[in-house]
Amino acid sequence: MNENPKIQESDELSLRELIEQYTQYWYLFVIGVLIALVLAFLYLRYTPQLYQSKATIIIKDEKTQSPLEMAAFSQFGSFLSRFKNNQIDNELAIFNSKRLISETVKELQLNIKYEVVGNIKTSELYGYKPFEVKFQSFNEDLDTNVPVLYFKILSSNEFHLESEEIEIADTYNFGEQIRLPFGEITVLPNLEDADKFEGYVNKTLLVSYHTVEKVALGFQDRVNIFNTDGKSNVVELSIQTQNKEKGQDFLDELVRQYNKDAVLDRNEIAKKTSAFIESRLQIITKELDSVESNKEDFKSSNRLTDIQAEAQITLENASEFNKRQLDVSTQMELSNTMIDYIKNSNPDELLPANIGISNESVGTAVNNYNELILYRNKLLQSSTSKNPVVKSVNEQIAQMRANILGSLENSRNGLRIAMKDLNVQENIISSKISQVPAKEKIFRGIERQQTIKEQLYLFLLQQREEASIALAATADRAKIVDSAYGPQEPVSPKKSLIYLGALLAGLLVPFGGIYSFNLLNTKVKGRKDVERHLKSVPIIGEIPKVQKGDSDLIKHNDQSIMAEAYRIFRTNLQYLFINKLEKNEEGKSLIVTSTIKGEGKTFVAFNLALTLALTGKKVVLVGADIRNPQLQRYLPEHLKSKKGLTEYIVYEDLQVADVVAQSEYNENLNIIVSGAIPPNPAELLMQKRTSTLVEELRKQYDYIILDTAPAMLVTDTILINKLADITLYVVRADYTDRRLLDFAKDAIEDGRLTNVAMVLNNVALNNFGYGNKYGYAYSREDRSLLKRILNKQ
Incomplete structure (x- = not known):
């Protein structure tokens, strides 16, 4: 717990x-x-900002307007069901067809783009344009696109035109015909709004011409057309454009072109039917004239004026029979005419509709046959006859044509049988009126033929008028629910999302x-890194990083953060000596070492010696690194050549006073340089003279500081470690690898280094545990506001 x-x-x-x-x-x-x-x-x-424009329409289902026609096509039930299900998909394909979009681009002239050149970006002009470029002609031999033309309006009468691609730069008048390598153009000013026009004077505008097909393909990729609900005929159109008005105009014009295309399709059927009726009228007129002439000649030659009274009753009883004969004869004539037309006409042509055939299934089949012919023709505009869909439709057309012909022939056979029965009945009735003069019988036959021709003539006149009315009263296929509209705010880019993403990116x-x-980074950064690896070893000093322009050595009355850090280092060191050498009044010896070269052990040793000397204690600094001496960096030239530790060990006649030199930095500090570099430094340090030197120094000085070699690289420090009361192990922040601390840990645990205390050198101020972090200002230098904000020294 x-x-x-x-x-x-x-x-x-x-x-x-x-x-x-x-x-x-x-x-x-x-x-x-x-x-x-x-x-x-x-x-x-x-x-560029993108605005979304939307429009909603309802595609009228013409099939639902004639339920009797649908019922008549029960024999084509599976086909009609599939046709109805695909009807909306087919209409959507027409909406998104390149042909329809190309017509829209042509109508709105979207293939000619006007832009005004700004300081940084170029913006498109739509709606009001200060001038309009009319492309009068083009050179068909040129394979390249029309180059971009740069216009600069000079006044309401003239402008400057240039283009690097065709190497032209000249001034022209508005309305002047300009001949260019790709063709001829005319520039017309738009002076309806003088203020707007003046706003574009001396501004550079560029005009680029693109082919209608290229622009149409671009719009085809961007426009979205979909059925909002599979159970209804509501269709929504949307598109994203840089100019909101441009997108709305495009959608409205696309709907208009769709209605125009649908009207043209229906008019084509009506025109074909009207032409067929007109040709039949001409034939029936001639036949009717012939019958009437025969009647006139017969009555004139036989002096016939009235029907005999004795045949009155019989003829009245036969009136109903004659009516039936008349109807059957009329239907046989229409069936024969339709069969001859189907057999002699091109299979790809439309069939005449609504010519009066009583068989409703035949009339409905003809209407659906014409629908398939039109649908196949639209498919051929964007594909070839080898297209699987076209082949499938052709097969359906051939099947329906055969079905129509078969239905007509079956109907004709039925009429022939009916006529045969009627003829039999006619013979029976004829026997009853045998008393009627033969001339009267012939006259009745002529009148019957006249009546048939008259009824057929009147019927065709009625059908012609109906076809004319249908041609004139064609309604739009698409009913507009909502004209194109769009929100005021752009849909892309989203400001809130962009700023939120920028904020997250700025943090991430x-x-x-x-x-x-x-x-x-595997380098030691601060105190915590050392404590994690060496938990049982105390850290008695943290030396801050020397800033640019600062001195490396502690001075008298120094108030810098580094000087205060060494004072804290000195105080902590005193507590270690109190614990370890309370009753020992001789001088105290310290070894300053590190793991590798460059960690600042000589820097720490020299400044520690200066800090101890400032208290009035006698201090001697010994250069014990006889392999690669660094102490000479802080000494004047005349001391660098002085005899030192190496000479004292080698020459037994030398005394301590012979190798001791006075430091120029403090009168209480003496220095013993390392001396000449020997060939056998390890064996030399093992000599008894080394320990003798330390013992002699203990009697003369309060502190003996030995600046030794790196402990991991050479064995020198391990050999003389027993001469020190305390071993100061220097670690340099942002330089020493954390993995190297394992060497110090192993050396301490193995007993190769004893009485070890850690010193952390080169600590960054933001990781430094003392100084102005607690509100104390030890430095008198003036710092800039930026340095104070960033905590830089």
Whole structure:
């Protein structure tokens, strides 16, 4: 139970350290967010905005308007069901066809683009244009596109035209015909709004011409046409354009072109029917004239004026029979005419509809046959006869034509049988009126023929008028529910999403950079890294990073953060000596070492010696690194050549006073240089003279500081470690690899290094545990506002 709070505290500290890895670079997040927001603003400022326009229509189902016609086609039930289900899909395909969109582009002249050149971006002009370019002619031999033309309005009468592609630059008058390599153009000014026109004077406008097919393909990819509900005929059209009015005009014109195309289809059937009726009228007129002439001649030659009274009753009884004979004869004549027309006409031609055949299934079949012919012709406009859909439709057409012909022949056979029966009945009735003079019988036959021709003539006249009315009273196929409209705000780019994405990117990029840096960085960063590896070894000093322009050495009355850090280092060191050498009044010896070269052990040793000397204690600094001496960096030239540790060990006649030199930095500090570099430094340091030197120095000085070689690279420090009361192990932040701390840990655990205390060198101020972090200002230098914000020294 007692261990849980400790574990919890450790976890909290780890989480806090993790957070501090990012919060110490808060300024990077601020800068990242600012840059991201600025980039988002620039993106929104110069990215073209897209507006969505929508229109809603209802496609009228013509089949539902004639339920009797649908019932007549029961024999084609499966086909008609499939045809009706695909009707809306077919209409959607027509809406999105390149042919229909091309007509829309032509009507609105969308293939000619007008743009005004700005300082940074070019904007399209739609609606009001200061002038209009009329492309009068084109050179068909040119394979290249029409080059972009740059116009600059000079006044209401003239303009400047240039184009780098065709190497032209000249001034022209409005309305003048201009001959260019690709053809001829005429530029007409738009002076309806003088103020708007003046606003474009001295501005550069560019006009680009594209082929209708290319522009139509572009709109075909962008326009969306779909059935909002599979159970209804409601269709929604939408498109995204940079100019809202352009998108709305396009959708409205597309609907108009669709209705126009549907009207043309229906008119084609009506015209074909009208032409057929007109040809039949001419034939019937001639036949009727012939019958009437025969009647006139017969009555004149036989002097017939009235029917005999004795045949009155019989003839009245036969009137109904004559009517039936007349109807059958009429239907046989129409059937024969229709059969002859189908057999002699081209299979690809439309069949005449509504000519009066009483068989309703035949009339309905003809109407559906014509629908399939029109549908097949539309498919052939965008595909070939080898298309599987076209082949399927051709097969359906052939099948329906055969079915229609078969129905007509069956109907004719039935009429022949009926006529045969009627003829038999006629013979019976004729026997009853045998008393009627033969001439009267002949006269009745002539009158019957006349009546048939008259009824057929009147029927065809009626059908011709109906066809004319249908041609004149054609309604739109698509009923407009909502004309094209669109919201005021653009649909792309979304400002809120762009700014939110920029904000997240501004936070994530610095976060990712810091995370990657920390993930790949294996260097010691601060106190916590050392404590994790060396939990039982105390850290008695944290030396801040020397800033550019600062001195490397501690000065008298120094108030800098580094000087204060060494004072804290010195105080902590005193407590170690109190614990370890309370009763020892001789001088105290320290070894300053590190893992590898470059960690600042000589820098730490020299400044520690200066800090101890400032208290009035006698201090001697010994250059014990006789392999690669670094102490000479802080010494004047005359001391660098002085005899030192190497000479003292080798020459037994030398005394301590012979190798000791006075430091120019402090009167209480003496220095013993390393001397000449020997060929056998390890064996030399094992000599007794080395320990003798330390013993002699203990009697003369309060502190003996030995600047030794790196402990991992050579064995020198291990050999003389027993001469030191305390071993100061220097680790350099942002330089020493954390994995190298395992060497110090192993050396301490094995006893190769004893009485070790850690010194952390080159600590960044944001990781530094002392100084102005707690409100104390040890430096008198004036810092800029930016440095104070970023906590830079």
